[in-house]
Amino acid sequence: MEPRKSSAISKLYERSPAERREAVAAWAGLEPIEASALDDCGLSANDAELMIENVIGRFALPMGVATNFLINGRDYLIPLVIEEPSVVAACSYAAKLIRAGGGIVASSDESIMTGQVQLLDIPNIETAAASITSHQETLLRRANETATNIVARGGGATGLETRVFADTPAGAMLVAHLHFDTRDAMGANAINTALEHIAPALEEISGGRANLRILSNLSDRRMARARGTIPVDALGTAELCGHGVGEAIVEASVLAEIDPYRAATHNKGIMNGIDALMMATGNDWRAVEAGAHAYAARHGSYTSLSSWRQDEQGNLTGHIELPLALGIVGGATRVHRGAKAALKILAVESARELAQVAAAVGLAQNLGALRALATEGIQRGHMRMHARQIALAAGAEPDILQDVVQTMIREGRIRPERAKALVRESERRL
Numbered sequence: 001m002e003p004r005k006s007s008a009i010s011k012l013y014e015r016s017p018a019e020r021r022e023a024v025a026a027w028a029g030l031e032p033i034e035a036s037a038l039d040d041c042g043l044s045a046n047d048a049e050l051m052i053e054n055v056i057g058r059f060a061l062p063m064g065v066a067t068n069f070l071i072n073g074r075d076y077l078i079p080l081v082i083e084e085p086s087v088v089a090a091c092s093y094a095a096k097l098i099r100a101g102g103g104i105v106a107s108s109d110e111s112i113m114t115g116q117v118q119l120l121d122i123p124n125i126e127t128a129a130a131s132i133t134s135h136q137e138t139l140l141r142r143a144n145e146t147a148t149n150i151v152a153r154g155g156g157a158t159g160l161e162t163r164v165f166a167d168t169p170a171g172a173m174l175v176a177h178l179h180f181d182t183r184d185a186m187g188a189n190a191i192n193t194a195l196e197h198i199a200p201a202l203e204e205i206s207g208g209r210a211n212l213r214i215l216s217n218l219s220d221r222r223m224a225r226a227r228g229t230i231p232v233d234a235l236g237t238a239e240l241c242g243h244g245v246g247e248a249i250v251e252a253s254v255l256a257e258i259d260p261y262r263a264a265t266h267n268k269g270i271m272n273g274i275d276a277l278m279m280a281t282g283n284d285w286r287a288v289e290a291g292a293h294a295y296a297a298r299h300g301s302y303t304s305l306s307s308w309r310q311d312e313q314g315n316l317t318g319h320i321e322l323p324l325a326l327g328i329v330g331g332a333t334r335v336h337r338g339a340k341a342a343l344k345i346l347a348v349e350s351a352r353e354l355a356q357v358a359a360a361v362g363l364a365q366n367l368g369a370l371r372a373l374a375t376e377g378i379q380r381g382h383m384r385m386h387a388r389q390i391a392l393a394a395g396a397e398p399d400i401l402q403d404v405v406q407t408m409i410r411e412g413r414i415r416p417e418r419a420k421a422l423v424r425e426s427e428r429r430l
């Protein structure tokens with residue numbers, strides 16, 4: 001049996017990028033060709049030409065790896081692609097805290113996508129709705145005609161519903177919802193093809209005219225959730241006791257639950273992690289974003305996707321739930337070598353498992369930001385991460401990097417001009 005690998009790789013950030021890459025490649029069993037995709041942006045000019053139109057080049061972003069994740073008893077290293085400093089560090093830090101409480105427990109639904117066919121000019125809308133319901137079996141069979149591969153893998157059409165909008169500025173309309181299990185694919189193409197295929201039959205049955213035939217990004221039958229507990233002792237800092245930190249996090253959580261102004265920022269923090277994972281794995285992060293925010297507004301008022309509460313001893317438990325329509329096959333994963341390498345590092349076996357990991361990352365990212373906000377404030381860590389980048393951009397070599405960073409932090413002057421001056425001073429001294 002393969003020995004159990006731990007993702008709690010302490011001080012990974014103190015190694016060079018090449019050393020980190022080597023460590024992660026060894027951890028994940030990447031072949032040299034796969035590891036090289038992490039270094040050369042993972043996308044050849046030819047492959048780029050296969051992905052979109054009018055290609056004129058490629059555009060790289062950093063890929064980092066979040067450590068410490070223990071999800072459903074399994075260790076994960078999480079590749080994250082993002083331009084914002086401190087996200088990867090905060091995510092790793094929070095995963096370390098939750099690990100101290102036994103790790104994250106996550107679950108996810110089957111990969112059920114929902115698609116809509118909009119029907120208008122219907123003579124009798126209630127009769128049409130009833131008729132569509134009575135033809136459900138035939139319509140589902142017809143939808144499956146377009147997806148033999150997915151059906152062979154156990155997926156395909158699972159249900160049909162109707163929704164009536166009797167009075168709209170465009171007249172009465174009936175919307176048929178097709179639910180479709182897309183297995184390990186995000187499934188946009190599969191469901192859109194199925195919708196276009198059944199639209200003529202829906203027109204015939206309803207006596208109406210089909211207009212839109214397209215998936216909904218509010219994929220609320222494709223939910224993922226994650227939960228984790230941080231023991232009160234792990235929450236304390238040099239200045240604050242664990243109970244006080246937990247209490248401040250609960251207060252912050254409650255504000256996000258009741259106030260859309262805070263909820264928007266709270267959820268943005270969650271999506272810092274989830275989007276970065278979507279980017280790394282070649283998933284459609286706009287689809288996931290749209291679904292998350294529509295779900296957050298499902299009761300008519302925009303609210304938080306997560307919540308945090310303390311028990312009597314002060315242990316802090318967080319929970320997150322959101323729709324996650326994502327895949328591990330098809331889409332960009334077909335050509336993007338970087339995305340393929342990221343999926344191999346994750347070693348997820350299904351889209352459902354990736355959704356569990358994404359929910360766990362969202363929960364950890366949320367905790368990372370809330371913990372910082374409730375203790376030292378967000379700027380300290382942010383600027384500390386930023387200081388390193390500024391020092392590097394100013395030309396600080398590894399031997400003076402820490403000195404330049406620490407001096408800027410101590411002085412509270414984290415600026416390019418100051419970094420350049422410190423680099424010049426160090427060079428004069430050498």
Ligand code: COA
Nearest residue numbers: 009010011012013086087088089090092093368369372381
């Ligand atoms: N790179 C990667 N991970 C880092 C890191 C870095 N430079 N610095 C800290 N970490 C992670 C590691 O997992 C570390 O554990 P390890 O030492 O076992 O590897 C863990 O955090 C704790 O390290 P510590 O040195 O105690 O962290 P810190 O107190 O200096 O905190 C931040 C630094 C950035 C993690 C913290 O300030 C933070 O979480 N800030 C919030 C940032 C945020 O939410 N940003 C996004 C929204 S603006």
